[in-house]
Amino acid sequence: MSLHIETAAARLATEPNPYLEGPYAPMRDEITLEDLAVVGEIPDDLNGVYVRNGPNPQFDPRGRYHWFDGDGMVHALHIADGSATYRNRWIRTEGFERERESGGVLWTGIIEPFDGNPAGVPEKDTANTSVVFHKDHLLALWYRAGKPYALDPVTLETIGAEDFGGTLRCEVSAHAKVDEQTGELFFFDYGLKPPYMRYGVVSPEGAIRHFVPIDLPGPRLPHDMAITKNHAILMDLPLFNDPEAAKLGRFKLFFDGERSSRFGVIPRYGDADEVRWFEAEPCFIYHSVNAWEEDREIVLEVCRVTKPEPRSDLDGPLAQMLSYLRLDAHLHRYRFDLGTGRTREEVVDDDNSEFPSINLGRVGSHTRYAYNMHISPEKTLLFDGLMKYDTSDGSAETHWFGDGRWGSEAPFAPRPGGVGEDDGYLLSYVYDERAGRSDVEVLDAHDLAAGPLCRIELPVRVPLGFHATWVPGERLPGGSA
Numbered sequence: 001m002s003l004h005i006e007t008a009a010a011r012l013a014t015e016p017n018p019y020l021e022g023p024y025a026p027m028r029d030e031i032t033l034e035d036l037a038v039v040g041e042i043p044d045d046l047n048g049v050y051v052r053n054g055p056n057p058q059f060d061p062r063g064r065y066h067w068f069d070g071d072g073m074v075h076a077l078h079i080a081d082g083s084a085t086y087r088n089r090w091i092r093t094e095g096f097e098r099e100r101e102s103g104g105v106l107w108t109g110i111i112e113p114f115d116g117n118p119a120g121v122p123e124k125d126t127a128n129t130s131v132v133f134h135k136d137h138l139l140a141l142w143y144r145a146g147k148p149y150a151l152d153p154v155t156l157e158t159i160g161a162e163d164f165g166g167t168l169r170c171e172v173s174a175h176a177k178v179d180e181q182t183g184e185l186f187f188f189d190y191g192l193k194p195p196y197m198r199y200g201v202v203s204p205e206g207a208i209r210h211f212v213p214i215d216l217p218g219p220r221l222p223h224d225m226a227i228t229k230n231h232a233i234l235m236d237l238p239l240f241n242d243p244e245a246a247k248l249g250r251f252k253l254f255f256d257g258e259r260s261s262r263f264g265v266i267p268r269y270g271d272a273d274e275v276r277w278f279e280a281e282p283c284f285i286y287h288s289v290n291a292w293e294e295d296r297e298i299v300l301e302v303c304r305v306t307k308p309e310p311r312s313d314l315d316g317p318l319a320q321m322l323s324y325l326r327l328d329a330h331l332h333r334y335r336f337d338l339g340t341g342r343t344r345e346e347v348v349d350d351d352n353s354e355f356p357s358i359n360l361g362r363v364g365s366h367t368r369y370a371y372n373m374h375i376s377p378e379k380t381l382l383f384d385g386l387m388k389y390d391t392s393d394g395s396a397e398t399h400w401f402g403d404g405r406w407g408s409e410a411p412f413a414p415r416p417g418g419v420g421e422d423d424g425y426l427l428s429y430v431y432d433e434r435a436g437r438s439d440v441e442v443l444d445a446h447d448l449a450a451g452p453l454c455r456i457e458l459p460v461r462v463p464l465g466f467h468a469t470w471v472p473g474e475r476l477p478g479g480s481a
């Protein structure tokens with residue numbers, strides 16, 4: 001065992017970690033940049049905040065670093081009256097503050113054993129994964145299920161851990177869903193102990209109004225959920241933390257390709273015994289696109305990973321991380337028949353894409369368009385294009401970012417007074433390798449082929465990261481842009 005560790009450590013010393021350099025290298029400073037240069041013109045009716053979360057380690061890591069480990073940092077572009085301001089701020093989680101006080105790292109990441117980490121807190125909750133806007137503030141959320149951290153949507157100041165007025169009795173995973181029609185927030189958490197999952201609803205006023213245990217057959221690693229007008233959809237997929245590794249205090253993924261995927265459909269305010277489970281082919285799903293109801297069917301569209309197990313052609317101490325991050329996902333549709341209990345599933349398109357966004361005003365209602373990041377076939381999880389899918393026939397229009405330019409999840413910004421589902425804009429941080437800095441491309445969601453309406457230039461590089469959202473100007477504090 002010791003020989004293995006020494007060998008791995010020796011190799012690590014000579015093997016650069018791709019997620020600490022190049023487009024992923026962390027920013028060391030928190031900055032505010034006003035009146036950014038613009039190539040083209042920012043549309044008059046585009047006012048609000050484009051904010052993206054992602055990992056950005058405060059200190060050099062101890063042991064092997066996984067891309068998912070870094071402290072959460074939000075990057076926001078605030079657009080108002082034709083000018084743009086950029087801010088980046090770390091999320092002041094408890095773990096971040098403890099490490100800052102100690103002057104160095106206290107936690108290892110998920111590739112290393114947890115047993116040397118602070119007592120009672122085996123993993124550092126970084127809040128680094130996703131960001132949603134609920135009530136009047138942002139919530140930064142973590143994929144392993146942790147505390148939601150409330151942030152000011154303009155200054156990005158961490159307001160604090162959100163416990164929903166003292167009503168929160170569990171953790172919250174990264175992909176909570178806001179129903180903009182009702183103002184409710186739907187969420188789940190998951191963990192190692194029965195019932196292994198819990199589901200809840202937060203009221204528009206910000207208090208938990210519904211909370212139920214969801215019994216799974218064992219610990220799972222669900223990443224996303226979906227809602228429809230009357231239901232929530234939860235996932236039991238055959239990807240686990242290897243139980244043997246867990247006993248040793250380690251984290252190691254294991255995919256059981258013999259076990260079905262299961263989707264739990266529960267009325268929004270249903271009890272635990274009202275969950276109906278629908279079986280489907282084995283797979284893993286990072287992200288759902290949207291779900292809705294059609295007659296007696298629940299329709300769920302996702303980015304489906306057919307074979308999530310690592311490919312064997314990589315070697316070295318980071319092989320498992322690099323293998324799993326070679327995502328191979330495609331747009332996929334499920335139909336769960338509430339009458340017969342049967343599932344139908346179909347490939348919508350077989351191109352490799354992930355990190356979908358939609359018009360957030362339509363979460364839970366029928367959508368025709370999905371805006372997916374196209375995954376480069378040559379580089380591990382770099383996005384070389386932004387796709388606009390017409391899910392009715394699987395056709396797509398793609399905006400390619402260009403040689404050496406890598407995009408970021410692109411939220412949809414509805415045009416004020418817009419009527420159509422795609423009446424609005426798409427925004428994406430794009431890192432330009434040759435320039436060594438980033439810009440923000442703004443596209444007309446009606447016409448991706450026309451190319452960007454404008455590029456908002458940054459004098460800095462925004463590290464590639466995870467999820468983003470758009471907060472319309474009229475919803476910001478004070479109600480103005």
Ligand SMILES: [Fe+2]
Binds near residue numbers: 174287467
């Ligand atoms: Fe995610």
